Amino acid sequence: MKLSTKFKKPVIILAVTLMLFWSTTLLWHIDLKDVAQTAVSGDINAAAQAIAGAGAAAILISIYINAAISIMGLLPSVFLTGANVLVFGLYGGFLVSWAGEVVGAAVSFLLYRWGIKSAAKIPTDRWKTIKTINALPGARQIYFLTILRMAPFMPSGLINLLGALTAIRLQNFILATTIGKFPALLLETAFMYNLLNINKGYINMVTGVLVAALLYWGVQKELQRLDKLHQNTNR
Structure with missing residues (x-):
């Protein structure tokens, strides 16, 4: 029985993702159970150990964990951002987290x-x-x-689900995710870096909280504007 066109794309992408994940864990002798437990743990140190323990495949494992979090939907990935900062440093942690968010969003x-x-x-x-x-x-x-993507600390899965429910095209969704997640992850990464080095960054943490509040305010205003647009179209 042949798959319909609607089924082919997600099935192929899922199959390729699973094959890459399987080959990575096989080549670097990584325990799948540890990766799965890390994705649901919310533990920064456990995630950092799992990623660092992957050696040369550390970046791929971080992206896989991020994809798993995105698919599950409700768990914020901020703990993984903190783990990436511990393993890859401030700038490297940001880039790995950004890549993981985009890949995870596309797959989910x-x-x-x-x-x-x-x-x-x-x-x-x-x-x-x-x-x-x-x-x-x-x-x-x-x-x-x-x-919507610019709101930091928000579970990405919720916005992934909203996007999937709409008629937005995949490439437009990926573009919005790539652009919107850049400032959100900059803030998350800076916040986690200062939290992990709390004696050095009180001022930066306060600034980060204020910026996050402004971003949430902007998201709320956009949602209100969308609601007004809906009311006007129904008149």
């Missing part, structure tokens, strides 16, 4: 969309918020999701 987006629209066949196009987002032009959809 495709799996969510396949599961909701192709497997479960949930009629999401009738939902209020989804209907409003779908009515936006492509550039506006990118802008809206980019703003």
